[in-house]
Amino acid sequence: MTPPSETTPSEAPHSMTPPEPWKSLYRRYRPQRFGEVRGQDHVTRTLRNEVRDGRVTHAYLFSGPRGTGKTSTARILAKALNCAAPVDGEPDGTCASCVAIAEGSSLDVHELDAASNNGVDAMRDLVSRAALGTPGRWKVYIVDEVHMLSAPASNALLKTLEEPPGHVIFVLATTDPQKVLPTIRSRAQHFEFRLLPTELIAEHLRWVADDAKLDLSPADLDRVARRGHGSARDALSVLDQVAAAGGLEDEAEAADEVIEALCERDAGRALVAIAQRTAAGLDARQVTRDLLERLRQVFLATMARSLVGLPDEELARVEDQARRLGPAAIVRAMEALGDALVAMRDAPDPRVLLEVALVRQCRPDADISPAALLERIERLERGQSGRGATDSGQDEPPGAEPKAARPADRARAALGGVRAAPPTPAKAPDPEPPSTEPPSSTEPPSSTEPQQNNEPPSRAAPAPEPAGSFPTRDELTLAWGDVVLAALPQRAKVRFGGGHFVGVDDTWATFALPNSVHRDRCEECRPDVEQALASHFGRPVPLRLVVIEPGTPPAPDHPSAQPDDEIDLSDLRDAPAAEVASPVDHVMQIFEGAEVVED
Numbered sequence: 001m002t003p004p005s006e007t008t009p010s011e012a013p014h015s016m017t018p019p020e021p022w023k024s025l026y027r028r029y030r031p032q033r034f035g036e037v038r039g040q041d042h043v044t045r046t047l048r049n050e051v052r053d054g055r056v057t058h059a060y061l062f063s064g065p066r067g068t069g070k071t072s073t074a075r076i077l078a079k080a081l082n083c084a085a086p087v088d089g090e091p092d093g094t095c096a097s098c099v100a101i102a103e104g105s106s107l108d109v110h111e112l113d114a115a116s117n118n119g120v121d122a123m124r125d126l127v128s129r130a131a132l133g134t135p136g137r138w139k140v141y142i143v144d145e146v147h148m149l150s151a152p153a154s155n156a157l158l159k160t161l162e163e164p165p166g167h168v169i170f171v172l173a174t175t176d177p178q179k180v181l182p183t184i185r186s187r188a189q190h191f192e193f194r195l196l197p198t199e200l201i202a203e204h205l206r207w208v209a210d211d212a213k214l215d216l217s218p219a220d221l222d223r224v225a226r227r228g229h230g231s232a233r234d235a236l237s238v239l240d241q242v243a244a245a246g247g248l249e250d251e252a253e254a255a256d257e258v259i260e261a262l263c264e265r266d267a268g269r270a271l272v273a274i275a276q277r278t279a280a281g282l283d284a285r286q287v288t289r290d291l292l293e294r295l296r297q298v299f300l301a302t303m304a305r306s307l308v309g310l311p312d313e314e315l316a317r318v319e320d321q322a323r324r325l326g327p328a329a330i331v332r333a334m335e336a337l338g339d340a341l342v343a344m345r346d347a348p349d350p351r352v353l354l355e356v357a358l359v360r361q362c363r364p365d366a367d368i369s370p371a372a373l374l375e376r377i378e379r380l381e382r383g384q385s386g387r388g389a390t391d392s393g394q395d396e397p398p399g400a401e402p403k404a405a406r407p408a409d410r411a412r413a414a415l416g417g418v419r420a421a422p423p424t425p426a427k428a429p430d431p432e433p434p435s436t437e438p439p440s441s442t443e444p445p446s447s448t449e450p451q452q453n454n455e456p457p458s459r460a461a462p463a464p465e466p467a468g469s470f471p472t473r474d475e476l477t478l479a480w481g482d483v484v485l486a487a488l489p490q491r492a493k494v495r496f497g498g499g500h501f502v503g504v505d506d507t508w509a510t511f512a513l514p515n516s517v518h519r520d521r522c523e524e525c526r527p528d529v530e531q532a533l534a535s536h537f538g539r540p541v542p543l544r545l546v547v548i549e550p551g552t553p554p555a556p557d558h559p560s561a562q563p564d565d566e567i568d569l570s571d572l573r574d575a576p577a578a579e580v581a582s583p584v585d586h587v588m589q590i591f592e593g594a595e596v597v598e599d
């Protein structure tokens with residue numbers, strides 16, 4: 001990583017904007033002509049022709065993801081219409097009108113952000129101004145996020161669109177065109193803005209970096225382009241941060257470590273990797289997004305290698321991970337992280353959600369969802385243990401009985417049992433395979449549908465295991481994120497929300513907090529938390545509160561999950577009784593407050 005050159009961006013000469021105090025790259029390099037809007041040629045070509053030929057309409061609907069150039073294009077349209085010396089439908093960029101619009105001081109352009117100002121008063125105000133025209137000039141009204149207007153405001157807008165004053169153009173921008181009143185949609189010419197391909201963003205960034213004299217490596221710029229997720233604006237914002245920081249952490253490398261941990265089913269390793277990322281100041285949401293992006297590449301490697309878009313060396317690595325994880329695990333991980341990302345929007349501590357999701361991925365034995373069970377079966381069928389093995393049968397010792405199919409059948413039978421009958425609480429280890437195959441073993445494990453039987457799903461209250469061994473850290477982390485934290489009294493919930501479990505021994509669970517003040521405050525409500533843990537686990541779980549300096553990752557407290565070839569059927573039978581009674585209940589637990597809608 002090289003630091004930015006001595007010439008700061010604000011000093012760099014640039015043809016588009018005069019030198020001035022610091023301005024973000026996004027604003028400095030905002031497109032000023034149709035020809036500068038990236039990746040939306042299908043829109044800008046048409047608009048330019050309409051301006052040139054005098055065929056503009058009174059209402060446009062610009063839809064598309066955020067950061068794809070909708071409002072920039074609306075302003076360019078305003079410029080082109082009012083420009084004193086337009087060239088082939090493009091504004092010249094130098095006349096008084098063009099300069100005023102670029103500076104945001106023009107009286108010909110009005111913007112209303114419906115996301116923050118969606119009431120009828122704002123719309124009436126806009127409409128009344130629209131009625132007062134300046135002869136010979138076009139007035140352009142840009143309504144951003146138009147789908148968020150209140151119903152009365154939408155109706156006020158509709159009235160104006162029905163009888164538009166002659167010199168007025170409305171540009172309605174939205175990220176969600178389906179939510180715009182159909183009567184409004186039908187009166188507007190609709191243009192769809194698209195996300196940009198990463199390569200196009202990268203090309204743009206190379207140009208910007210060169211022009212602004214930012215000294216960044218091509219690899220850094222490629223990474224920034226990927227972080228833009230299709231939006232040139234987001235990519236330029238990241239570039240701003242990177243220019244200020246002097247480089248970019250390799251998120252692929254960090255995400256790679258987590259995915260290695262998933263391949264190895266090593267929850268401790270995954271948590272350490274996450275701790276390092278968050279200690280480096282990264283938001284848990286960003287970490288999750290990076291992970292999802294990487295998982296998507298792993299997923300693509302199983303389906304369409306050519307779409308992965310990575311250098312050969314990295315591609316080989318991703319393919320290897322895809323083989324080791326298997327499609328079911330990849331999909332399950334993507335779903336879990338996607339769900340976590342959604343839930344993070346209003347979570348006090350998003351990191352807990354990420355940790356819970358990862359521990360679940362590493363411990364499908366702790367997750368009794370049908371998807372997790374199917375994943376276990378898939379792994380068994382490929383004859384793959386939890387660690388290392390890549391191809392079916394590879395780690396079978398010579399001369400051993402081909403037993404891969406056998407545990408899979410047993411697991412499948414058990415899965416059928418879970419679906420067909422209420423869970424059996426009695427633990428009955430059965431090392432010998434049954435002499436007669438259960439009928440359900442011949443059915444493919446294709447269905448992840450809810451229960452097929454006619455009995456209503458059993459709603460037995462969660463029955464914690466009887467006082468037994470001390471819970472592992474993974475179990476604590478799972479229970480914490482799923483149940484315990486949410487059930488704490490408000491004061492304890494707020495205070496304990498900022499910490500996490502870092503280890504256990506036979507008598508204590510160690511819970512880490514970011515500083516000693518915080519720890520002392522938590523100490524005051526420790527009994528509340530211990531009580532909640534005790535009632536969940538059915539045994540005392542004394543807590544030891546410690547302070548962990550940022551940057552000190554927790555050490556894994558136990559090596560890793562069990563390899564799958566030692567699958568114990570009793571797990572499959574017992575887990576539902578211990579955790580939840582049915583897949584429906586399981587979903588209800590995850591989506592707190594959800595209701596079952598009966599057909």
Ligand SMILES: [Zn+2]
Nearest residue numbers: 083092095098
């Ligand atoms: Zn001009």
